[in-house]
């Protein structure tokens with residue numbers, strides 16, 4: 542988590558809230574994405590991760606990770622486990638979710654898999670309620686679930702496709718923050734990390750919906 546490039550830290554007016562946004566990708570994750578299949582990615586992760594549940598710097602802490610069934614979310618869930626955190630693996634994909642949680646447990650960590658569509662407030666609330674019910678607290682939230690956009694000229698983007706991308710990539714982050722922040726404030730602190738993109742700071746031709754959503758993920762912090 543510590544080697545994000547070009548990360549920006551924004552301290553909000555809430556004294557207990559420190560939010561870090563990632564504006565470009567971590568080379569480690571890029572390397573993982575260059576692997577040919579999800580199975581291959583998992584093997585790489587299995588070799589890299591060494592759980593340190595007893596002495597990790599996040600031992601006793603609880604991390605909630607969305608989009609944790611695959612890619613960056615899965616890698617981050619495993620990284621949290623390596624540092625000793627109990628992990629809530631939240632994703633719309635039940636199968637991938639279970640696989641991430643099982644991998645963490647096989648490596649000696651503690652995790653639960655929670656099916657959660659980040660565009661649904663009820664799902665987000667239920668997933669966070671399950672977090673508190675199971676682990677008793679929330680310390681870190683990584684709001685990372687996202688989808689890409691097929692390269693399409695703006696006037697050619699279907700309204701439904703615009704809504705789907707902006708709902709997942711932007712509204713999903715808002716909903717997660719909306720229900721995470723009160724939990725963090727209640728216990729006196731914590732950290733939220735939202736995944737934006739290079740497309741959150743520059744323009745991507747043919748990617749109006751994704752680019753707008755990812756710029757929004759950064760802009761949301763200034764509210």
Ligand SMILES: NC(=O)c1ccc[n+]([C@@H]2O[C@H](COP(=O)([O-])OP(=O)(O)OC[C@H]3O[C@@H](n4cnc5c(N)ncnc54)[C@H](O)[C@@H]3O)[C@@H](O)[C@H]2O)c1
Pocket residue numbers: 566574607608609610611612613614631632633634637657658659660685686687688689709713736737738739
């Ligand atoms: N991979 C890249 O090169 C790259 C670059 C810039 C930004 N990002 C961003 O990083 C994040 C993760 O990307 P990734 O490459 O790991 O993607 P990925 O496709 O490997 O994983 C995304 C995960 O999000 C989940 N997801 C999708 N819709 C969801 C929903 N409605 N509710 C809950 N979960 C949902 C998927 O099931 C999947 O497990 C995304 O926000 C993406 O936009 C990725």
